[in-house]
Amino acid sequence: MKKRRLLSVLLAAMIVVMGVAGCGKSTTAVSDEKTSTEAKTEEKVLRVGMECGNPPYNWSQTDDSNGAVKVEGTNEYVNGYDITMAKAIAESMGCKLEVYKIEWNGLIMALQSDKIDAIIAGMSPTEERKESVDFTDPYYTAEYLTLVKADGKYADAASKEDLDGAVVSSQQGTKMYDTLSQIPGAKIEEALPDMSSVVVALTSGRIDATIVEKPMGLAAVATNPDLKLLDFEEGYDVDDSITSISIAVRKGDSERLDAMNSKLKEIDESTRAAWMDEAISNQPAEN
DSSP: OHHHHHHHHHHHHHHHHHTTSSSOEEEEEEEOTTTOOEEEEEEEEEEEEEOSEETTTEEEESSOGGGOEEBTTSSOEEESHHHHHHHHHHHHTTOEEEEEEOOGGGHHHHHHTTSOSEEEEEEOOOHHHHTTEEEOSOSEEOOEEEEEETTSTTTTOOSGGGGTTOEEOOBTTSHHHHHGGGSTTOEEOOOBSSHHHHHHHHHTTSOSEEEEEHHHHHHHHHHOTTEEEEOOSSOOOOOHHHHEEEEEEETTOHHHHHHHHHHHTTSOHHHHHHHHHHHHHHSOTTO
C-alpha cells in the first residue's frame, strides 16, 4: 500500500515538472482516478498584445472565420497579418496562442508589467522604443505612402509639394504622424486614436490627406473605394527602423527573442507577401 501511494505521488510530481518549461504558464487541474487527488499541469502559452483595430495587420471580427483567434476576456475574434505571424511563431515554440486587446499607447507598458509576453502589432523598432523593449528581426517591411479622397482636392497630387495647404493627421504615437511634418505647408491636426478614426476623418472630409504604411493604405482602399493611394517618386524620408515591423519582447528576454528570430528566418519573403495579400483580401468591409 505504501509503495502504491509513493508511486502515485511520484507520478503527480513528474506531471508538474513536465509542464513547467515553456513560453508562459496556464494552470489547469487534472484528476487522478486511482488516488482521487488533483495534479496540476501547466500549459505553455504565448500571450500576445495588439490593438485588434489596425488592418491589415490586425482587426476585430465577430467569429472565427478565416482562422481568426478569440480575444481573451471578450466575445471578439481577431484576425490579420499579425495573427498569421503570431500563430506561426507560437506553434514553432510549442505554445498555445493567447491574444489580448490593448490600446496602442498601452502595449509597451503591458509588456513591461508582464501582462503579455510579446507585442505583434505592426510596431516599428524605433530607437526610442528600443530603450524600453527588445525587438526581433523584422517580420515585414512597408514604405510610407499618402492616402487621400479619390475625388478630393489632392487626388491628382504628384509630389509632397502638391499637398501644400492640406489638412492632415494620422494615428497617435506613430512615426506616420511625426512624418506629416515633411509635407510642405501642411496644416497638421491633432493625432487620432487609431487607423479607423483616421479613415473616418478622411472619408468625411475632416482631413484632406494622411500618411500610411503601404499595407494599411491598400487595405483602406480595398474597403473604401472613395479613397486613393498616392506613391510619390521622392517618397518620405524615413529610415529602416521606421519602415521595418518587428516583434517586441521584454528587455533581456533573450530566450524568447532567439526562438522567435529562429522561426522568422524560416519564413521567406514570398510567404510573407502572400500572407499580407491574404490579410488584405480577408479584411471585413467595415474595417
